[in-house]
Amino acid sequence: PRLISMELATAYIHLDDHGRARRLLESFIEKHPEEIRAYQLLCEIYWENGQYRAADDLLAACPDAMKNEKAILLLTGETRYQEKDMDAAEAAFLRYIDIHGEDEIVTRALAKTRESRGDLDSAKELYAQIINQCSACGALVDPFLKRRYAELSFESGDLSAKLLDIYLGLVQEDPDNRALYFHRIARIYENQGESKEAHRYDAFARQSA
Numbered sequence: 001p002r003l004i005s006m007e008l009a010t011a012y013i014h015l016d017d018h019g020r021a022r023r024l025l026e027s028f029i030e031k032h033p034e035e036i037r038a039y040q041l042l043c044e045i046y047w048e049n050g051q052y053r054a055a056d057d058l059l060a061a062c063p064d065a066m067k068n069e070k071a072i073l074l075l076t077g078e079t080r081y082q083e084k085d086m087d088a089a090e091a092a093f094l095r096y097i098d099i100h101g102e103d104e105i106v107t108r109a110l111a112k113t114r115e116s117r118g119d120l121d122s123a124k125e126l127y128a129q130i131i132n133q134c135s136a137c138g139a140l141v142d143p144f145l146k147r148r149y150a151e152l153s154f155e156s157g158d159l160s161a162k163l164l165d166i167y168l169g170l171v172q173e174d175p176d177n178r179a180l181y182f183h184r185i186a187r188i189y190e191n192q193g194e195s196k197e198a199h200r201y202d203a204f205a206r207q208s209a
Helices: 002-014 018-031 036-048 053-058 070-082 086-100 104-116 120-135 145-156 161-173 176-189 195-208
Strands: none
Touching: 002 018, 002 036, 002 086, 018 036, 036 053, 036 070, 053 070, 070 086, 070 104, 086 104, 104 120, 104 145, 120 145, 145 161, 145 176, 176 195
C-alpha cells in the first residue's frame, strides 16, 4: 500500500494534478512521517505553487531523528533558495557540509546559491572544484556545470585558451546552446587577434540562432 500511494501521487504529478497529489501525500506523511520520498515530492508541489510556508512547516514537523538527514537539509536549503532567501539557503547547505561532509549534490546547490546572490568568484570556484573532481576520477562532467563555469569565467573577463577549449567542447556536448558557444568562441578569437576565426564563428552563431 505504501508503494501504491507513492506511485499514485507521482502519476498525479505527471498529469499536473497537483491538488490530488498534494492531498494524497499530506495524508500519507501523517501515517508514514519517516518516508523521505514523500517529503521530496510534496516539497516539489509546494515550490511549483509558491507555497513556501507550507514547505517550511512540512520540514519543521518531520521527526527529530530526521531533521539532520541529508535529504531534509537539502530540501530545507532548496526551499529557502526558491523563496530567494539566499542567506538562509546557504546556511542550510553549510550545515549539511558540517554534518555530512562535501559531496557533488550539496556543492552544486551551494554554487548556484552563491551565484544567485552575486558571489560569482566563489560560485566559479565551486563549479571548478566539481569539474576537477569528476575529471580526476574519470567521470563524465555534466555540461551544465561546464557552462556555468565558462559563463562566469567569461563574464569576469577570462578570454584564455583554456576557456576557448571548454567552449569548443560544449559545442559538441550541449548542442542546444551552440549559438551562444559560437558567439563566445568568436569573442575569444577576436581578443586573440584571430579575426578570420572570429568571423567564421560569428557566422556559425548566426546560422545556429
